[in-house]
Amino acid sequence: MDAAESFKDKTFVVSDPDARLRRDDDLMAFALAAGGQVRTIPQGSQVRITEIRVVEAGSQSIIVFGRAASADGIQALGWTSTRNLDGKFMNETIGIVRPEPGASRFGPNAAWSNGEFLGQLDLVSIVDSRLDIERLALKTIDAYMALVAAAAGEGVPITLNSGFRSYPEQKFLHDGFVRGLPGFNTAAKPGFSKHQNGIAFDIAVAGGDGNPTYEWLKRRATGFGFVRTVNKEPWHWELDEPKAQAAKARGTFKTPNVTV
Ligand SMILES: [Zn+2]
DSSP, X not given: OOTTOTTTTOOEEBOOTTEEEEETTEEEEEOBOTTSOBOEEOTTOXXXXXXXXXXXXXXXXXXXXXXXXXXXXXXXXXXXEGGGBTTTTTTOEEEEEOOOTTOOTTSTTEEEETTEEXXXXXXXXEEOTTSOEEEEEHHHHHHHHHHHHHHHHTTOOOOEEEOOOOHHHHHHHHHXXXXXXXXXOOOOOTTTOGGGSSOEEEEOOTTSTTOHHHHHHHXXXXXXXXXXXXXXOTTXXXXXXXXXXXXXXXXXXXXXXXXX
């Protein structure tokens, strides 16, 4: 599997009963047949996604479209929303984001920890729990996918709420928090968020204890190198093999600073 394009060589089942095709020249418009009716891919069809486009619709909503071909690869079907596919493309990686030559410490790939610039990271775009696009450090993708696959094998969903953040993204969140703007939560100062270092993952574990995903992570995550590192944040896990091994050896899933 290509870590940066996990959808390649996979077969997806069309799950939406009204999986509409989009126009080749305008992905926001539906493709029409000669008679004027919207063209669709029948529910249950097996398709391969051969190409991806990300479209920003409005201020927040990001929609991924895939160029679908029939599973045997012979018949090109056209563009459709990946939301029409079984699994809705969650956890699929859709491309690598490399640092621009000469990128600054405030650029989109710049990693930080404790107020210090660490260096530039290769990042991978990945579809999150809300079907928006997050980025993760390329070096963490294999471990994250292994975690996802192991949980899926036991019927437990693992999806991402938040991954890597650049300095400007963290500044935006921090500014909103400081001003008390609606929709903004507590956020660390830019340069100090654990989401700027390339090893932090917020995983959807609504409610914490008792949530099937959280209970699975408590039992299994350290075996994949993931460990809980922040008090009162059951969703926040970091890929840190030594800390995870140490936690496992102590019979826990948390670093010693985590007491609640
Ligand atoms: Zn977090």
